Amino acid sequence: MILSSAATPQAVNSVIKDEVSAGQSTVSTVRCVPKPARAASGVTVRVKKPLRVIANGPRALAKGASPRYLRSPHRYLQSPHRHLQSPRTPKLFYLSGSPRQISPSQQGLGGTWTVKAIVTVRRKRHSSVQERLTEQIDAASDAAGQKVVLQLVSNSIDPNTGAGRRSNRAPLCDWVEKAGINADKVQYTANFKLSKSFGLPGAITIKNNHQNEIFVESIALQGLPIGTVYFSCHSWVQSRFQDPQEKVFFNNQPYLPSQTPAGLKDLREQNKAAFQGNGKGTRKSLESIYDYDVYNDIGNPDKDANLSRPILGGNEKLPYPRRCRTGRPPTKADSKSESVLEMGQNYYVPRDEVFHENKQETFVSNALKGLVHQLIPSLSKSLQEGHEEFQSFHEIDKLYEEGIKLRNFEGENELLKALNVSQITDKMQDAINKASNVLQYAKPDILSKDRFAWLRDDEFGRQMLAGANPVQIQRLQEFPPKSALDSEVFGNVQSALKKEHLAGRLEGLFIEEAIDQGKLFMLDYHDALLPFVERVNMMAGRKMYASRTILFHTQAGSLIPLAIELSLPGRKRVFTPGNDASSYWLWQLAKAHVSSNDAGFHQLVNHWLRSHAVVEPYVIATKRQLSSMHPLFTFLQPHFRYTLEINASARQLLVNAAGVIENCFTPGPVSLEISSAAYSMWRFDQESLPNDLIKRGMAVEDAREPHGIKLVLKDYPYASDGLLLWDAIKTWVNEYVSLYYKDDKSVQDDVELQAWWEEIRTVGHADKKGEAWWPIMRTPEDVKGVLTTIVWVVSGFHAAVNFGQYAYGGYVPNRPCITRRLIPEEGTEEYLEFVQDPEKFFMSMLPNVEQATSTMSVVDTLSSHSPDEEYLGERAQTNWTNDPAARDAFKRFSRQMDVIERMIADRNRDPFLKNRAGAGVLPYEILCPSSRPGKTSRGVPNSVSI
Structure with a gap:
């Protein structure tokens, strides 16, 4: 322990008491190095160099000892008017800092x-x-x-x-x-x-x-x-x-x-x-080898040529982060693609990254309901004979009230065998049988307070600020909005939105005034989806638009949609809230298409890409380049828990060809190509919360504000709660990093740190290695900025886009994962069908029963916390460091999580915050740090563990 060069004996003794009470060591010696000068007056002991607390032997400081001396028969602190002394040379062991060898x-x-x-x-x-x-x-x-x-x-x-x-x-x-x-x-x-x-x-x-x-x-x-x-x-x-x-x-x-x-x-x-792979060999399940590879195992061309998928990464047209290398043999159909394992066989992840058993049990038992629809096609036969589509809203409601009845059939046992967790699945099979083969779903939160809330325009807008995907909305800064797409490739990309679409609905403001006052906002998927629309719409049972939605922030504090532009190549339609029955239903159909776009982009980009795929290289580089002795390894360890395992499971079950995402979300087989296009625009420096908010126009820099930025919308629950977490993480990171990096030279001379950051930039994110926006690791501030961003992404950001999925996506009409029909145009047979029974037409546009129930089960799983979850401010390893200063900083961080929970609870009771309080409005608790196990719509785990 290093004390100030002007430390009082009282201060020295107080610190030693703290060390002993903390259980770090017994202490019976205090020595000044070198011998100090006598104190001139008062109680100040002045020395030429810092004081060091040194342990010697098993004698502990007696409880209640005088603050001016240590109760020891041989060693003591003398009068405050005299210097500290030690009658003989002690055995040296520093309680903190760097232990020295004992000569x-x-x-x-x-x-x-x-x-x-x-x-x-x-x-x-x-x-x-x-x-x-x-x-x-x-x-x-x-x-x-x-x-x-x-x-x-x-x-x-x-x-x-x-x-x-x-x-x-x-x-x-x-x-x-x-x-x-x-x-x-x-x-x-x-x-x-x-x-x-x-x-x-x-x-x-x-x-x-x-x-x-x-x-x-x-x-x-x-x-x-x-x-x-x-x-x-x-x-x-x-x-x-x-x-x-x-x-x-x-x-x-x-x-x-x-x-x-x-x-x-x-x-x-x-x-x-020992952890570093060399790009060769097939990895075995008991190994702990970390290496990189491209995403060449998504397709399965050996099973079916239609399941072939392009390789992502190492390709200028399809850039992607790297994944953990497994070294499986190539497919017979394509020597550059890696073979796919059959269900029941697990993809390689290093041994220490594998789920612990209670985590695995939770993951498998929850995933069982949804994944079976994809893993064993014959399970679909277990659905009671009847209509493939929902016929009414009442049929959807029955999923939560009565469930789906399954028939006993041989495929069920095959499924249980395939999951390769016999002890767990035996229990699940018993549970299904005892429940008369009924698969029942919990009522989503969106139905808990007001079952019709999802139909309201203000709720549609509120979910963009406090729903399952609150990270996409942006402030409208020009009207009409412009596209960056090449018109020679995509035809007319000019917006069809006109001033008359918004006229009279801006509470007396002109459009220019509303823009200047920060009252207009946009949810824009035009450029992200238009390049893929034609390919998607050629597929049976899939229909998609590239959408733009314009929203207005009212004086009452609500965010309401004013106009929706839906684009096909060469064609555009604009919808506004109607004043008659037909236009009302057309408006609902348009909102459903927007919600479906939002659900797909959320799952593929904001969830999978930004909080799973881009994080994997951080995990691999940490194990390869940072020794477990390194203070940053110790710091990062809880933030990478289970990430490689959950990502491997996603490659095998969720984002793979014919997996859950392809089967149940509108983009289908082009899903990961959409995420690749989004990765081409990804920037590490814009993943920090303040920079992301500024980029989207949702905040402006303001040094007078506590966070250094000012929100354009005060009542933006994700941003306002997220900034509380961001500041707490930043403070914790700053305090920790400052313990080990005292100056620029200490950063530049750290060969492991430099190798770690170099490998992340040039290997893990090799397709981005030439970008000028990467931070350069030269100063302690650089280290702090990088770590704060990484911790935020794997904790707060991931929680925000993950744990609200079932609350909003568990009710299919609110957030349809797939749209199967376009909106009919007047004068067509489809329009007549729509007019005759708009509810039935709406149902025919939504996912069918199998798609809906599969997706509901998957988001149920993804929204659930494991019993062994570790949340921000928690560390399961009690003796994770011997550095008391680091432990003290972490305790302060942990206490701040409690403060934040109370602040969020207060906000949810504030009647002036319309997006988190009010009749039928769900509170925003997703960024509350703690949670109980299960589906809670709250809790911020340390890592991307689900």
Whole structure:
């Protein structure tokens, strides 16, 4: 601990008390380095260099000791008018900062310490028959001497080897005795004899001589004079029969590369290299190799030529982020495409990235209802015989009141086998049978307060600010809006919107005045979708427009749509709210097409691309280039939890050819091409919340405002709540980074940091590597900006576009995932059909029963929290760092999450905030940091874990 060079003895003693009470170490020595000058007056002790708190031995500061001295028979703080002194040289161990090696001269020669390692191992909750048999074999072989063996590595160099000193090898000594314990976690022990010249244990190696892999959560070393030393592991250790290399874990003291203790330098590099792939070989499920590849596994041309899909990434026309490489063999039909695994086989992700069992159980049991419709085509036969389409709103309502009745059929058992989680799916099958084969859905929040709210124009506008996709709306800055598309390619791209479409509906304002006053807004999908409209509309059962919606912010505080422009190549139509029955229904059809566009673009771009796909390179680069000793690795670890696993599942089930997204959303087979086009416009620097709001015209820079920006709409729930989280994240990042990077040189000299950022920019996002907008990692401020943006994207941004999906998309008419018909034009047979039964026509335009129920089940799953979720302000690993300053900063961050929750609750009770309070209006809770498990429409997890 470094104290001020003008620290009072009271301050020194107070800090030491805090350290002892925090359980970091026992303290009985305070020394000034070097010997300080006498204090001239008062209680100030002036020294030439900072004070350092140094631990020596097991004696703790007595509770209630005087603030001017340590209660110790040999070491004390003298009168405030005298300098601090120490009668003899202590053994050195810094409570924080960089632990130093303990030299023999400081420790004395001869003698040993008996050190106990307490190893916490998490057991599997659901073991297969083979694994249970192997566990019995492990117990027998352990009794015969084939044990799990540990060895300590010192921070200091062994002069005989030139590497870190090594302890004796110590086996876990109580494995056999605890073999029958039925518990999720079991603690085992190993004993070491260390010479007093050994130094501080900085690393520990584990060799697993059993048949089974084991998951080591943590290791605590007890019996050292400095107190307990912690190793935060949370990693699988493979059997030596799978991986002959020892697994290395470092203690929880962070080091920049230049600060690495001499005894650990080689291990640091070796451990980092062990995770780095070289672009070769097929990855195996028990490996932990991280590498990059393009998206060449979305299609399945070997199954059907119609399932061939273009490769995304490495292509100027189809740019894309990189994914985690698996190395599967190529398809027979296309040597550049990677083969697809059958259902029941899992795509490779590094072993430590795989869902823990309770997470997997939650994911599978929730996903079962929806994914079965896609994974086993025969399941569709289980729907009761009848109409494929919904015939009325009442039939949709019955999904929540009565459910869908399924018939027992052979395919159901095949499905359960295919999901490869027998213990879980057996329970699900029992539940379905006990419920008389009824698949029932929970009532979405949009129906909970006012079942007709979704029909209102003000609710349509409100959802653009506080709904499932509140990140797309922009301020209208010119009228009519202009297109950036090439008219020679796409024909007339000039807008059909005219002033007369808005006239008389701007509360007395001219259009120019409304624009200047920030009263007009737009939801614009014209340029994003028009290049794909013709291809989509050629497909059976899919019809799409490229839409523009103009909205007005009223004096009453509501955002209402004034006009909708729907474009086809060469043709445009404009709809406005009607004054008669026919025009009213046409307006509802137009709003449904806009909502469908919004649902598809939200899922493909704002959700999948911006918070899943672009994040994957950050995860891979972190494991490849940052040692687990690096303070930024420690910082980022909770923010990348489960992301690779959920992305791999998405490639296999959701965004793949004929997957859920293609089958159930309007763009169908061109879905990922739309996201590729969006990626061509993606910029890292515009992913920060303030920059994104400014880019969309929803905020302006204002140094007088708390966040440095001023919202154009005060009542914009996503933005106003998001800025609370953004500021808290920014403060936490700033405090943490400042502990380790004191100046520009410390950033520029950090070889791991530089390699990490270089790899993200030039490999993980290789198709964007030449862009000038990438931040350059030269200063501490650069580090802070990058980390704040990354943490915001994986936490607040992802939560905002994910956990409201079922609340709004669970009711099909409110947010149709697919539109199957265009809006009829007068004089056609379709128009006559529409006039005769507008409700039936509306239903025929919406998703059919199978598409609707599949999508409802998927968004149900995506909107749910796992029981083991970690939220902003939480860390499951209690001893994640040995740095008390970092822990204190995190505690402040955690407390701020509680403050934000209370602030959001107050806002939801404010009657003047029309977009989150009022009759029939849903409160905006999605960015409340905490949540209980399940579907709650709130909660901000640390990572993209669903």
